[in-house]
Amino acid sequence: MQIAIVGLAGAGKTTVFNTLTRGHAETGGFGGLTLNVGVVKVPDERLERLAEIFKPKKIVQADVTYVDLPAPPASSEGRIGTEELPAEHLARLRDADALLHVVRAFEDPNHPHPAGSVDPARDLEQLDLEFILADLAMADRRLERLKGTGRHGTPAEREAAEREEGILVRLKAALEVGRPIRDEQLDPAEEKALRGFRFLSQKPVLVLLNVGEGDLGAASALVERVTAGYPHRHALVDALSARIEMELGELEPDEALVFMEELGIAESSLGRVIRLSYQLLGLISFLTAGPDEVRAWPIVDGSTAVEAAGVIHTDLAHGFIRAETVSYEDLLSLGSLPEARRAGRLRSEGKTYRVRDGDVVEILFSR
């Protein structure tokens, strides 16, 4: 799973990236056109509790990859354009499963905002519009090409082209009035037909308002205001102070607690941001537990037992017999797998069972 960190110049993207990945990439625009990539473990306290029961050799958390992209360059007319991104960056952006859109909400007299004022709603809309324009250009190009196929192809090709054209015309109409593709209700067949385009405005987005150190108290009111003006599907809005989070990340845990107390903050936003991006991707975790390892595996919500088996190893999917399953809560309260079996809470599930978040699963398979 890949999440691309996007945002206007100087919004705090690299600071957020460093916070999430505990990295030390250069901030303040010195990075120029460098692209940063880092892997983040998804915190899951259930793993520690299971480890108390199974005493495994190791604990393996689910992970998500974050890619920090430089802001699209501003053109001479003051417009920013995704078409001006280096090809490698654009490819990374298109490949991402979701976007983390960092928006500047902090005041800093030493770094005045290039637009002259700090206005998160305006900035949010500006980059969204660039993505919408990029998608519109792509839809237009494809529609042009389809006109050719529509006349010359075989009947089957012509029919497919017509269907695709129908969807694209509809999307184009939405994009032209500034509506992102993520707002469109698409059926699974349409979804599939569009997958290859990797439209930017179709990706789920977590908007992260980067507030100043002194403004954390007002952050939830700001989140509410921005959310009210952002009524989109597959979108979440949250706030953090990237600068504080980065500093917290550099402290020892007990020092961090003292610092947080001084600032009057109860919890670091970091875990929350990681969890929210996981949730935004529609991911849940199922767990495996044994003497070797206790592990969380990310799967798309709604996946079946045989699909979950395939995430562990393709052999497990091919030779799938059944999935011995118990919920995390039942396992924890009953204390062990044998006890769970005795209590009738360890169930045998077949291929089509829909795996739930926190299911502790053992796949039985034949080679």
Ligand SMILES: Nc1nc2c(ncn2[C@@H]2O[C@H](COP(=O)(O)OP(=O)(O)OP(=O)(O)O)[C@@H](O)[C@H]2O)c(=O)[nH]1
């Ligand atoms: N005061 C304050 N400054 C911040 C905060 N977050 C980031 N900055 C500063 O803003 C500047 C830009 O931050 P970066 O993280 O480099 O922003 P970016 O979006 O990666 O910038 P580009 O990659 O150049 O587009 C740096 O000087 C940061 O130290 C914040 O919460 N408060």
Ligand SMILES: [Mg+2]
């Ligand atoms: Mg940067």
